[in-house]
Amino acid sequence: MSGTVRWGVLATGGIATTFAEDLRSMPDTEVVAVASRTDASARAFAERFGIPRAYGSWAALAADDEVDVVYVATPHSAHLEAASLCLEAGKHVLCEKAFTLNAREADRLVKLARDRGLFLMEAMWTYCNPVIRRMTELVRDGAIGDVRTVQADFGLAGPFGPEHRLRDRALGGGALLDLGVYPVSFAHLLLGEPDRVQADAVLSPEGVDVHTAMLLGWSEAGASALLNCSIVADTPQTGAVTGTKGRIEFPRGFFYPERFVLHRPGHDPEEFTAPASGAAGAGLRGMQFEQAEVVRALRAGETESPLVPLDGSLAVMRTLDAVRDRIGVRYAADDLG
Numbered sequence: 471m472s473g474t475v476r477w478g479v480l481a482t483g484g485i486a487t488t489f490a491e492d493l494r495s496m497p498d499t500e501v502v503a504v505a506s507r508t509d510a511s512a513r514a515f516a517e518r519f520g521i522p523r524a525y526g527s528w529a530a531l532a533a534d535d536e537v538d539v540v541y542v543a544t545p546h547s548a549h550l551e552a553a554s555l556c557l558e559a560g561k562h563v564l565c566e567k568a569f570t571l572n573a574r575e576a577d578r579l580v581k582l583a584r585d586r587g588l589f590l591m592e593a594m595w596t597y598c599n600p601v602i603r604r605m606t607e608l609v610r611d612g613a614i615g616d617v618r619t620v621q622a623d624f625g626l627a628g629p630f631g632p633e634h635r636l637r638d639r640a641l642g643g644g645a646l647l648d649l650g651v652y653p654v655s656f657a658h659l660l661l662g663e664p665d666r667v668q669a670d671a672v673l674s675p676e677g678v679d680v681h682t683a684m685l686l687g688w689s690e691a692g693a694s695a696l697l698n699c700s701i702v703a704d705t706p707q708t709g710a711v712t713g714t715k716g717r718i719e720f721p722r723g724f725f726y727p728e729r730f731v732l733h734r735p736g737h738d739p740e741e742f743t744a745p746a747s748g749a750a751g752a753g754l755r756g757m758q759f760e761q762a763e764v765v766r767a768l769r770a771g772e773t774e775s776p777l778v779p780l781d782g783s784l785a786v787m788r789t790l791d792a793v794r795d796r797i798g799v800r801y802a803a804d805d806l807g
Contacts (some may be wrong), residue, residue, distance in 0.1 A: 572794075621696050656697075716737075
């Protein structure tokens, strides 16, 4: 693919707004169409961002011949439907996280994309962040020895009323899929898929988790991860990885960091920061990094990103499924064959 990469945005909520704002910084890319379930919402979004075409149906966007790649920004309960619609219409897809409601749905999406030879990526922007990429390089090169523990948390205080999407079981509500996906993905990035999963949670009257604690284990690596997520408590939102020769600590906002500190015995603490060209800054929220990775992959003719591999997204969904099994949270989609 050469020339301008033409994006379609499917859904018009807060995350779609952030995506459209950050995309303005990207050269040779533009949003050419937006879709919502209503004409009014699509038109309002289009007017705000100067988007030429607005559709009151997802199908109309999928059928637009001038759209190269679609960003799916719906709640995760609709990811399978929306992303499948676009893939079946021949569109490349960047799909928000959590990738789907469960691993079975994620597997269907991945198989569809691979069968069609189309690009598909979970929008795990953390993996594309230059500071996270520098951290993984250091860990891979042995800067802290063998990884033994990972700690990460992401919690918001709310309050979120019963009517809020985060407490709506029909929309895949709960802390785990919306916020817990970040610490779980952070642990997967460093250690891969765990072979032991323990969890405890507090559930809402609607049957979704408002706070979940997870203990993941990797027998062969001799490692463990202690992870938390919440929609009732403003947690530190920090991350840390400890190895046999040192540790790396991320301050608040570990999932979109601009710096981390490397601690090693016999050395002064070393702070690593994003280069000026790689920092969020300038009013950007950090989504430009995943956007750049999608554009790079499309222009290279790749159908999967090495930074956010589909097999990795499937593994994360399996871990999230295992956690939900332990805490007793089920969605209607779990009962479908």
